[in-house]
Amino acid sequence: MNIVVIGAGYAGAVAANRLAKKVPDAAITVVNPRPDFIERVRLHQELAGSGSAATPLSEVLAPGIATYLGAVGKIGDGALVLDDGTELDFDYAVVAVGSTADPLPGTLTTGTWEGAQQTRAALDALPADSSVTVIGGGLTGMETASEIAEARPGLRVRLVSREIGASLSARGQRSALRVLRRLGVECVTDEIDRVEPGRVHLSSGATLATDLVLWSVISAVPDLVARSGLAVDATGRAVVDESLRSVSDPRVFVVGDCAAVPGMRMACATAGPQGAHAADTLVRILRGDAPQPFSMGYAGQGISLGRHDAVLQSTRRDDSPLPLHLTGRVAAVFKERIVRYAAYSARSGVSVALPGPRR
Incomplete structure (x- = not known):
């Protein structure tokens, strides 16, 4: 066999x-x-x-x-x-x-291994006070922007999306945005029109100067x-x-x-x-x-916001958000345990989940 x-x-x-x-x-x-x-x-x-x-x-x-x-x-x-x-x-x-990702020309993707390696090299080459623009307001984008902002405080980090944290409850969204801003991430709610060297053009007509553009949308x-x-x-x-x-x-x-x-x-x-x-x-x-x-x-969604904060969003089994969410250091500890369990599951072949929602 x-x-x-x-x-x-x-x-x-x-x-x-x-x-x-x-x-x-x-x-x-x-x-x-x-x-x-x-x-x-x-x-x-x-x-x-x-x-x-x-x-x-x-x-x-x-x-x-x-x-x-x-x-x-x-x-x-x-x-x-x-x-x-x-x-x-x-x-x-x-x-x-x-x-995988289907990035806009002029961007580096963050959601693949190869893209992460290219992004790390690009970040290493940036001088202090350079500007980094992260495109994508989902879990991947929020985690990317917050991690860079915390790990590389000399950089100016911006997160751009039509909506940031759309899968969260209204309170969960507010909590995530509060942490992002505390970490120094500029949050811009707009859509991307195109990317040119040194510039990001938005659908509203605004133009943002930037030294590096990262694509944090996983949809392909x-x-x-x-x-x-x-x-x-x-x-x-x-x-x-x-x-x-x-x-x-x-x-x-x-x-x-x-x-x-x-x-x-x-x-x-x-x-x-x-x-x-x-x-x-x-x-x-x-x-x-x-x-x-x-x-x-599903039982919830977890978002790391740097190494010391997170948002754990409680959801219904169909993944729609419930009002309850957890944030702060306790949420960060639980998120790390979730990540470690995922790795344990891969090594052991053991995986459990809730039954699906009733239809």
Whole structure:
């Protein structure tokens, strides 16, 4: 039995390690473009120089799991074709290639490993009192702006978005904005028109002078599934059945950010449970049992605002915000524990989640 897992992020690592425990006689191969497991939720620390987001795969994947460093060019009929021409046969595949960014020209992206490395180098090269503009008012943008402002106080940091903290409750938004401003982040509510060297042009007609522009919007997915001929939706995400199997090929599971699962947001909180469910479903199939539908609900959203503050937003299971939120040092401690649990989940294959909302 050959099982290949494409991608060693949260979803892929959970799936591979869980399968290694539950199907010990299977040959499991993880294909990944780099030799490290990247904690996406620590990329803002990586780029700001306040922490590390990379751990060698040898410390994350269970003994016995084979790794192949490379990129997959196509998912074929029972075989992967890698960019170097290598073919890997499979009986089942788990696709967990995550998400990526589609940045405006003239910007550096912060939500990928390569982008974080480029951003860190660019920040290191900036003289004191330079201006950095972060585009994107979601969780990624807020974490990026606050981390840079705290870790590199000599820089002037600006955050630009049509709305900042849109996924939070009104009180949660106010708390996040208060912390951002305390850290010295200038918050501008406007849309980006275009970026030119040294300038950001806004939809309102205003122009902002800047030395570096960072793109902190994660909304795209790699095109591996689409170019392999498997069904995708309008955003390029794989169309899957209720058990997270491709509707085009039931041997192929698709999990995490690249899967089109209604009601799910891009997050490690989503990726881990989906990776675990794919592994459990495959075990059921091998036993001759019927697959079970995937179901999960959210409990909240966590945003790091530097190393000493955070916002923990309580949510309904459908991820809509509740009035309750927590901020301050206590929230920062809890957020760090959440991040550490996500890494533990990847290493152990253990992932739990609330049942999904009633429909």
